Amino acid sequence: MGRWAPDARGRLHQAAMELYTEHGYDGTTTADIAERAGLSERTYFRHFADKREVLFDSTDALQTLVLDGIAGADPAAAPLDAAAAGLGDGAALLQSFGQGPRHRAAVVAAHAELRERELAKMATLAQAVAGMLVARGSAEASAALTAETAVAVFRVAFDRWVADPDGPALPDVLAACFAELREVSARGR
């Protein structure tokens, strides 16, 4: 924290993270965030629609990378493997942010409104993944099932990674979770 960030978006994001951590989400206004970032509130609203959205820049970046990864996956790969490859690229992005995603996760977990927005973003990601699988030739219904499953695995992997700061890197946790999915699905019936 406190590291100089050159761009307005980055400064607003960093200021919001600091203030949400210091004073909580309810105790922080967009005016506070803008002031801490050395910018006007008007500038805040040029970049973000509301008080929540400033925390979800990384989610949008994640989605772009995941979709690119799926588009670039081996055309012969099974749909779940293509989804796993894209989500693996996303996991590598989050890993590259160091402890940032863990701090952010703590802020999100502490407020119902933020948790709901996070879930909505993950639902949007799953829909986008499904759309990309359809573009690769999957049937629509099957693409939805694969995408929702893959994003559920990603969320579980992310939660495990957040909970274990001394554990393996996120891409490795994710790969282990996909392996576990295959095992869990093969058991029983």
Place this chain on the structure above:
Amino acid sequence: MGRWAPDARGRLHQAAMELYTEHGYDGTTTADIAERAGLSERTYFRHFADKREVLFDSTDALQTLVLDGIAGADPAAAPLDAAAAGLGDGAALLQSFGQGPRHRAAVVAAHAELRERELAKMATLAQAVAGMLVARGSAEASAALTAETAVAVFRVAFDRWVADPDGPALPDVLAACFAELREVSARGR
């Protein structure tokens, strides 16, 4: 719609469904709902915390039934099969409501706030399912993966069922989706 419902909760739920369908979610107040139900707004807030919650009674009933189903599943059943059994009981409950869940889904789909609350309820369901799997002897991490996956399959099945009013019953759609999960997971790597 318009069918007489004996209890206050049921009348409030029905009034809300009618008004949200007629005037939209934003165009309806809790006072409107209470009036249509022939009750006071105070009574509304004795039953529901806010304007959204009236639409989520069935979700709470669903969760109770799903958890009971998992608790009552064959102790020797694999975790995913136990989760599928519980969710199958939940699917049978929703099926017994006829077209009600489809009308409700249309109301929820039309408003971001309601979609977010629905996602939060499904996240709570997944956590509760994981807790029940742990109670049956699963390790915590593996229970989370199984539960999130199973609830993702349930959501996909529910969406398919909503989209196809002339198609098979929800428990059958759900069973087909679980079969598809096994197939999707077995393909590829």
